[in-house]
Amino acid sequence: MSAASTGIQKDSSAEEPRASARDRIFNAARELFYRQGIRAVGVESIAQHAGATKMSLYRAFESKDELVAECLKQSEREGWQWWDATVQAHQGDPRAALLALFDSLALKARTCEKRGCAIGNAAVELTDDAHPARAVVVAYNREKRRRLRLLCRELGVRDPDALADGLQLLMDGAYLSRLSLGATGPSAALRKTAETLIDAHAA
Numbered sequence: 001m002s003a004a005s006t007g008i009q010k011d012s013s014a015e016e017p018r019a020s021a022r023d024r025i026f027n028a029a030r031e032l033f034y035r036q037g038i039r040a041v042g043v044e045s046i047a048q049h050a051g052a053t054k055m056s057l058y059r060a061f062e063s064k065d066e067l068v069a070e071c072l073k074q075s076e077r078e079g080w081q082w083w084d085a086t087v088q089a090h091q092g093d094p095r096a097a098l099l100a101l102f103d104s105l106a107l108k109a110r111t112c113e114k115r116g117c118a119i120g121n122a123a124v125e126l127t128d129d130a131h132p133a134r135a136v137v138v139a140y141n142r143e144k145r146r147r148l149r150l151l152c153r154e155l156g157v158r159d160p161d162a163l164a165d166g167l168q169l170l171m172d173g174a175y176l177s178r179l180s181l182g183a184t185g186p187s188a189a190l191r192k193t194a195e196t197l198i199d200a201h202a203a
């Protein structure tokens with residue numbers, strides 16, 4: 001006799017397998033690093049938040065530094081997924097693609113209730129070039145610069161590399177402005193500022 005025929009509803013949550021200790025540790029670390037800062041969070045806090053032990057953490061990750069790097073790599077993957085999805089809708093129109101990126105970024109800045117960009121935050125906290133997560137930060141920003149330069153070169157403007165660098169500075173400052181001056185600060189004019197910068201190089 002089935003559960004449906006008896007009128008008894010099965011608890012679907014009871015059927016869901018519990019996440020592995022590694023996944024719980026990883027997810028807890030991402031949340032804590034983002035909300036409290038990388039330096040402020042210790043392995044004991046991560047393990048406690050994950051319902052795991054320090055031994056489990058060190059079995060899954062060689063060190064806290066390696067865990068930080070893995071968390072940032074996931075942020076990087078999510079960042080490029082957002083970028084690719086945004087640009088994909090404007091194939092063959094680099095201006096529209098660039099402005100779509102800034103429209104989406106402006107929306108994120110307006111609705112941000114957290115701490116901005118995880119990779120940007122890490123760039124401020126992690127200054128040691130030997131830290132494994134530092135390489136992730138540098139690679140992400142180099143790739144961002146490369147992608148912006150490609151789009152700006154497709155525009156056919158004069159000095160496209162200078163335009164790309166200006167747009168990258170604008171991107172990088174968007175969250176900081178939102179967090180320090182609120183939704184009505186300079187980040188509210190993000191798209192308009194990007195458009196003005198693009199037009200100035202096209203003139």
